[in-house]
Amino acid sequence: MAERESVGIVLLGLGVVGSGVARALAEHAETYADRVGARIELRKVLVRDATRERDFAPDRSLITTDAAEALGTDCDIVVEVMGGEDPAREYIQKSLSRGRWVVTANKELMAKYGPELRAQATAGGVDILFEASVGGGMPIVSPLRRDLSANQITSVRAIINGTTNYILTQMTREGAAFDDALRQAQDLGYAEADPASDVEGFDSAYKISILSSLAFHGHVRVEDVYREGITDLMPRDFRYAAELGYSIKLLAIGQRDADGVCVRVHPALVPKDQLLANVDGVLNAVQVEGDLIGRVLFQGAGAGSMPTTSAIMADVLEASRSIVHGSRPSPWRYTADMAMKPISQLTTRYYIRVEVSDRPGVLAEIARACGDNGVSIASVIQKETDDEAQTAEIVIMTHAAKEADLQRSISQIEGLKDDVRKVGALLRVED
Amino acid sequence: MAERESVGIVLLGLGVVGSGVARALAEHAETYADRVGARIELRKVLVRDATRERDFAPDRSLITTDAAEALGTDCDIVVEVMGGEDPAREYIQKSLSRGRWVVTANKELMAKYGPELRAQATAGGVDILFEASVGGGMPIVSPLRRDLSANQITSVRAIINGTTNYILTQMTREGAAFDDALRQAQDLGYAEADPASDVEGFDSAYKISILSSLAFHGHVRVEDVYREGITDLMPRDFRYAAELGYSIKLLAIGQRDADGVCVRVHPALVPKDQLLANVDGVLNAVQVEGDLIGRVLFQGAGAGSMPTTSAIMADVLEASRSIVHGSRPSPWRYTADMAMKPISQLTTRYYIRVEVSDRPGVLAEIARACGDNGVSIASVIQKETDDEAQTAEIVIMTHAAKEADLQRSISQIEGLKDDVRKVGALLRVED
Known part of the structure; x- marks a missing residue:
């Protein structure tokens, strides 16, 4: 295979993250060329408003507000940092269908359409990389x-x-x-x-x-x-x-x-x-x-222009190395249908804070509401009392219980109209 | 390219880690096949003593004590978990020269011969992967x-x-x-x-x-x-x-x-x-x-059979995917000569514990030893005193100082024969 001199990039978006990417490409150009074995060349940047001030702006001639021009530019990798569902999704689909690798920071898009976008990439012999969509620069x-x-x-x-x-x-x-x-x-x-x-x-x-x-x-x-x-x-x-x-x-x-x-x-x-x-x-x-x-x-x-740029550029360098060395990406394989378990079937411990009337017998009623539904109480602490309003507050820690049983207990507790002002907090305990 | 049915593995070593790898290959066979797109097949295991009891032993027919037989077995990936410099180095070199990918957990070898082994792998169009050499299963x-x-x-x-x-x-x-x-x-x-x-x-x-x-x-x-x-x-x-x-x-x-x-x-x-x-x-x-x-x-x-197996198998799966999909690895590029800075040029803060005679004037002498060499003291605390032996102990924290200056101060302090029993501890402070 002939040596490649450059890898072409089109950048969609020049906000906080996009500016960081443009800056890294300019300031680290030599290092990146060294690590990839070819120059990484920014060829076009799509923006909404060409007159806006930027943290870092590449050469004016690279900037366009015309999506067709940006997507039509000859390149190897499209970097999408616009965010949101539309038109990012359409732009990515077009890019993949033209055989371009895609690097994206778009969590919403990857959460909603990850599988279909990845399948489209695999079918086209390229990949869609999305390290920056979660955790900023932290690799995950x-x-x-x-x-x-x-x-x-x-x-x-x-x-x-x-x-x-x-x-x-x-x-x-x-x-x-x-x-x-x-x-x-x-x-x-x-x-x-x-x-x-x-x-x-x-x-x-x-x-x-x-x-x-x-x-x-x-x-x-x-x-x-x-x-x-x-x-x-x-x-x-x-x-x-x-x-x-x-x-x-x-x-x-x-x-x-x-x-x-x-x-x-x-x-x-x-x-x-x-x-x-x-x-x-x-x-x-x-x-x-x-x-x-x-x-x-x-x-x-987990966020910020520079850390997110670190993640995006890691993907860009990875894609570039694959392109330069003619590697095909390994397709992602989803295993067969996965059973989802609703939260009602979760078993965990709970913290419950209840505002109650400050009078005898309340605790017994609440304890019964738990017991009736198979929820076992580990500890009860009476917290603040408001003498004037004649209310008190109790905090209950349960043993491990099923969420559905717990929710039934809460309904029953909320039904104790005379004694219970409200269930102020219900928090799961993660041991 | 024709679909590949299997990726062949030769395992060098069947100790704590080797047994873990053999077990994972057997117990996760289906999952790994699914993730790679081909079965991963253990084809030979080199051991020193074929009679030894193992945590997990693969089929007897796979085990050999004959290195030539193991290295001559038709395979794609050689996994080296013997440890030590010799003969691991020779086996890895032979494997690379036969166009095999190598996965190793050998820190000593990678520290000493990493660059030459990586260059040999690159020249042969394969790669040597060594995630398990540092940090057990923790990816680094x-x-x-x-x-x-x-x-x-x-x-x-x-x-x-x-x-x-x-x-x-x-x-x-x-x-x-x-x-x-x-x-x-x-x-x-x-x-x-x-x-x-x-x-x-x-x-x-x-x-x-x-x-x-x-x-x-x-x-x-x-x-x-x-x-x-x-x-x-x-x-x-x-x-x-x-x-x-x-x-x-x-x-x-x-x-x-x-x-x-x-x-x-x-x-x-x-x-x-x-x-x-x-x-x-x-x-x-x-x-x-x-x-x-x-x-x-x-x-x-950072250690243990299972975590280390996690790292080795990650490399095996990565190599397998590349082999199945016909990808060439990206060569590692070392940048030009790197200047090493000796510790004598380090600048940091120091903790010094000195055992001294319990009499007036000692601290002044020590402070002078530091001052003479440009080391500035941030705090001094007198710790235990031993009345019987007439000794005391003082702990000094310095401001940032150059290691060479600090070492000269220590020599001078140690030279205060009448007053100083010994410098008991010298520790760097990492802020």
């Missing part, structure tokens, strides 16, 4: 695809949303209320003006759908991910959790057992001596458990 | 080769010897003496009868030579790795370190700055709020710092 997609591939993975437990982890860390350290911690995160640029995607757990749900699909070799659809956000957490839940020896984290979990695969995103109590309990601030971390390896942990900056 | 070789390859790596800081980390953890937690902690480690099977390779830092030196060569794209020779073991550490150093807010860890460090690359293995004080300070027991962890990614941490079981 490639380790699951390659380094841990000899394992039967049993679980993936992840803190993969830096915004919410920052908010929870502030609520833990400073006893801040959710709204105040959110405002702080917004002031620091960690949270968007509309924070729903982060704080309601959508972002984590996309990412755990991607990681679980890789870990379990099947497609975990976003609709099959159980999801709860962090907006209802109260400062006192953090205080009580700490007293009991736990941190509260927004966990994204994929678990496989004999009954199937259960994938979920929700705040959880994590024992303080576990690694994940101590991953603070905007850091991300993923803990993978497999039959051979036991437990392995990856930790790093 | 492949992340450095691939996932972090877009970065200029500035440092690799690692706890990569589980035996010494177990010993140091026991000395920290239980105030144990080195000999007692070593005996405990031996009783638990964590340390060999002859522990020199671990406790003198040779094992860590091989591994950091491999990681630094990958990180800095040059060959860091084992002879260029500065090395100190943990045998001289005293229980009171752990106590004093804890009082000052540090843990003591055996760190393996590769660092690049404008002056060159400095690679070293020695016990060090690590601030307790750093991740590496809290990696306890037999766990391994590697923290990599790069210009794009910032800091990223990998943590997992």
Whole structure:
């Protein structure tokens, strides 16, 4: 095969991440050429607004607002960093159909259409790489695809949303209320003006759908991910959790057992001596458990222009090496139909905070509601009492119980109208 | 290209790790076939003693004590898990020259002959993969080769010897003496009868030579790795370190700055709020710092049959996929000559423990010895005093100083014959 002089790149998007990629390509050009064996050449950049100021802008002649021009440019790799479903999906499909490799940071797209895009890439003898879609620069997609591939993975437990982890860390350290911690995160640029995607757990749900699909070799659809956000957490839940020896984290979990695969995103109590309990601030971390390896942990900056650029460029260099050396990518093989296990079949321990009337007999009623449904109580602590309002608050830790039984207990407790003001918090405990 | 039905494996060695590989190949056969697109077939196993009992033994007909027979068996991949330099090196060279891919767990070999073996593999259109040579099952070789390859790596800081980390953890937690902690480690099977390779830092030196060569794209020779073991550490150093807010860890460090690359293995004080300070027991962890990614941490079981099998099988599956899909491996490119920076040019902070005569003026003499050589003292604490022997002990923390200046200060302090009994400990501080 003739030596190749260059590998051509078309970049779709020039926001925070796109600018980082353009800058890395310019500033590391020599190193990358050395590592790949050919120059990596930026040939066109698609932007929405050609007049906007950029962190780093490549040569004006490379910039276009015309998608057809960008997609029609002769190149080997298309790097998609626009985000969102449309028109990113269409652009990627077109690129794959023209025999281009695709590198994308698009979690929403990979969560929803990963299997079909990967199948299209395989059919065309190319690949779609998406390390940057989860965990910023922290390697996790490639380790699951390659380094841990000899394992039967049993679980993936992840803190993969830096915004919410920052908010929870502030609520833990400073006893801040959710709204105040959110405002702080917004002031620091960690949270968007509309924070729903982060704080309601959508972002984590996309990412755990991607990681679980890789870990379990099947497609975990976003609709099959159980999801709860962090907006209802109260400062006192953090205080009580700490007293009991736990941190509260927004966990994204994929678990496989004999009954199937259960994938979920929700705040959880994590024992303080576990690694994940101590991953603070905007850091991300993923803990993978497999039959051979036991437990392995990856930790790093989960977002930001430079870390995300690190992940995108790793994929670009990998694709470039394959292109230069004429390697065909190995197709990804999904195993046969995978049984999904709904959260109602989950078995775990629970933390329940109930606001009650401060009078005798209440606890007995609540205990009965649990017992009637097969939920066994491990400990009960009476917390604050408000003499004026004649209310008290009790915190219950259960033994391992089935989610469906637990939910029935909660309904019954909520039905104790005279005695129970409300169930203030229901959190799963991840041991 | 015709579909391939199988990929043939010859296994050299059937010890703890070799048995794990044979077991995984047998027990995961279907899954691996599914992931690769062809059966992975064990065709021959070379052992020294065919009569020995094994954890897991493949079919008798596969076992041979005849190296020529094993190496002459028709196969695609040779897996070397014998360890040691000879005859492993010769067997690997022969295998590569016959166009076979090689997967090895041999740290000594890769540290000493990595570049020439990799060059031979590249020349033959195959590859030599060595994930298992460092960190057991924890992925670190492949992340450095691939996932972090877009970065200029500035440092690799690692706890990569589980035996010494177990010993140091026991000395920290239980105030144990080195000999007692070593005996405990031996009783638990964590340390060999002859522990020199671990406790003198040779094992860590091989591994950091491999990681630094990958990180800095040059060959860091084992002879260029500065090395100190943990045998001289005293229980009171752990106590004093804890009082000052540090843990003591055996760190393996590769660092690049404008002056060159400095690679070293020695016990060090690590601030307790750093991740590496809290990696306890037999766990391994590697923290990599790069210009794009910032800091990223990998943590997992650094040894053991199953974790090491996880790493070897990841390489076997990778090689198998390449073989099945007719991919050529990308050659590894070493950059031009890399300047090595000797430890004498290192600048860091130091912890010094000196046993002195308990009389006035001693501290002034020691302070002068430091000042004369340009070493600035940050704090001095007088620790235990032995009234009977009329000795005292002082602990000095310095500001950042050059190693050469520090060593001259130590010589001068040791020359204060009347006042100084001995310099009991000299430890670098890694902030």
